[in-house]
Amino acid sequence: MLNPCTPDFLATLPAGTVRAPDARHLDEPRGRWTGQAGGVALPRSVDEVAQVVRACAAARVGIVPWGGGTGLVGGQVMPGGPAPLLLSLERMAGLRGAWAEESAMAVEAGMTLARVQAAAEGIGGMFPLTLASEGTATIGGNLATNAGGTHVLRYGNVRALCLGVEAVLADGSVHHGLTRLHKDNAGYALRDLLIGSEGTLGIITAATLRVVPRPAEVAVALLAVPSPAAALALLALAEGRLPGLVSAFELISGVGLGFLAETMPEVRVPLVAPWSVLVELGLPAALPAAAAMEGLAMAAAEAGLATDAVIAASGVQAAQFWAVREAIPLANRRIGAVSSHDISLPLSALPAFIDRADAAIAGIGAFRVNCFGHLGDGNLHYNVFPVAGRSRADHEGQREAVKTAVHDLVAAMGGSVAAEHGVGRLKVADLERYGDPAKLAAMRAIKAALDPLGILNPGAVLRQG
């Protein structure tokens, strides 16, 4: 059993590292939970992080690592149990190094993703992880949750962009793993294990990251497609014509565009259709963007995979197209979802999933479904809303049934109910219900081995033992 974080305990932490928690430390974006904390530690160095962790281990006080607070599954808030210590990395936000000639940099965990992107630009490249919350989310939180976003199709999740990590383990030892190697098979993939473990196996304090060359030419278009199946065929067409050069492929539902018209009429929508895709190509200088996108749009039209297309004629217009896609989550929030689902499926199962999920939801009641997102990764946000004139409160009693119907179907079709946001505290029971039993047993064994006292982010990912 853990002990609460008390004033007496706080007095044992390194001088100048402790504060009372602010509201931002205890709230989370979806407003589901309010966290609690005996205090917030704000260490200034990896040594201070290690001291804090050792103190927590000695006193058996739980630690909730805190990045930018933007997580959507409650990994950063602990609403019940003995009050934990929040450990914020916000004072460790420096650039440790940058190597333009090898397209790499080393950053501290508390740096916001936007500043990481700027640092990459500073050495003439690009850090391709792109998220709506990038101005607030930190790279440490991104790594802890193996963040995804809109450019995974081309560049992978953040795990694929990380060369090495420095991390404090549960006994206060420091893993000095800030290597800049593209091939290293010297032992188990501890880096990959820590990434995505949501602070339950160690606290990432810094990371070495890949920087990629910025494509000379970028083309963005919105294409109306007859169906999700046609959208997938269009993706295959694009990948076949331009292998490795399709940077983003996002599905947009007409329902989402309706939400925009309803709640954010100021957003200009250049193409309205029941289904459309936003396609981004990143091309070398030798391959002019306009011609490449026009060729793709024409081939798509000839194959019956696109019924309409608008191609951005400038960078400003490209940004407007992206603004449509990026406004959809905000419009969703204004409408108020009954239940939101961050799911992934095998690509070829997506069209059937959408049909079957729609039918299952319709069997529960009258809803509007906004199904959108990272089609190229098989990762959709399948979100269920009240019909016009009704509110989420009217469906309080159906929320669980909706979620279960969607998640059961995802699991039955070989998908994941925790695609890019992670498990946090929201999906612990889902993981128990849908997870592979042998994997769950292995996860519990790993957790017990690396954090035998259970002090690291108690109750996140795995139920506290």
Next chain:
Amino acid sequence: MLNPCTPDFLATLPAGTVRAPDARHLDEPRGRWTGQAGGVALPRSVDEVAQVVRACAAARVGIVPWGGGTGLVGGQVMPGGPAPLLLSLERMAGLRGAWAEESAMAVEAGMTLARVQAAAEGIGGMFPLTLASEGTATIGGNLATNAGGTHVLRYGNVRALCLGVEAVLADGSVHHGLTRLHKDNAGYALRDLLIGSEGTLGIITAATLRVVPRPAEVAVALLAVPSPAAALALLALAEGRLPGLVSAFELISGVGLGFLAETMPEVRVPLVAPWSVLVELGLPAALPAAAAMEGLAMAAAEAGLATDAVIAASGVQAAQFWAVREAIPLANRRIGAVSSHDISLPLSALPAFIDRADAAIAGIGAFRVNCFGHLGDGNLHYNVFPVAGRSRADHEGQREAVKTAVHDLVAAMGGSVAAEHGVGRLKVADLERYGDPAKLAAMRAIKAALDPLGILNPGAVLRQG
């Protein structure tokens, strides 16, 4: 303590799965060790693998998983200790499924890499892992060692090409992880942990793999470069001009070309220089190969980064260029290395490393160094040979000093002494010497948690406790 694999024990295994070991099961390519085994189990299904593992756990008999036997670090042979059971996956070599429309396939672990490549071609794509031993090496062994090869620069190590694994864990439970998802954050990265664990944490029995589109146009050239530093600048130039389209970038040393002339005069070498690079571009149809490569070669010449170039005019010629690169390891074997090193370094450290390593080696004695390999990944094979007229036997007493000098320097410069071949049994002591202590402690804790009896590949990666 483990027990030996005896005839009585073999009698407890599933009927029809046991044979006596052949020579191929006990030899390894470098001839350093001869393995031993009480028997070989050749299960036909994952259930039979699980039965074998459960029997081994009950009797505390060690298991050495065996793929194609091509590993270069002794991970597949156990020369001492209680005789283990060899577990060969050779009868599990089927294609479980192929999904052309989503560029994925599921294969059993015993399928050779060449057959995996053919299966990918069968659905219109390409499996980009490319190794000299691909006709014999199995995908299970590739995954167990996180194999690299010549196309990592563009497509990543095999870990990046694997979507999911089926694996038998040390208690005989089966992890059913053959998902085909590009985003899945439902719990810890068990897949990534099993990949590269060299059979010490579980036995991979099948995997789902990514298939990538085959580039429409392929361009191959050999370029003479003034120095390794110039080669790196040329790589940056190529990546900047053609982001994401450079498929391979291999360094070739004039010493290696000399070995070819000495031992394999039948190999036609189109370009002889103290340092050269083999560059492969994989391009879309819209970007003709010849023009792209000529443009790159011209830009390189103008920047002083290339002093000579030959561009393959046909697929046949491209294959001849690759044959030069691929013959070098064979020529090395004919010369007979005093010590071979599979190392990686931060890219920007490579030129200084080569200079400093050459100086250190010269301080030990008179040698020839053939330093070649996957420059784009920072992964070199820095191999040390006798001068003409002397043999490796003449340097028996210096081998350890040579190895230590190279490895110490690699470690001091932030590199890895186990870049792509893994640790096996060859580099257990190196890992102890150079590995991060916190990582090593975490690895030991993970091993004890997932294989408490220590039956899985005893003594590989980590010293048997």
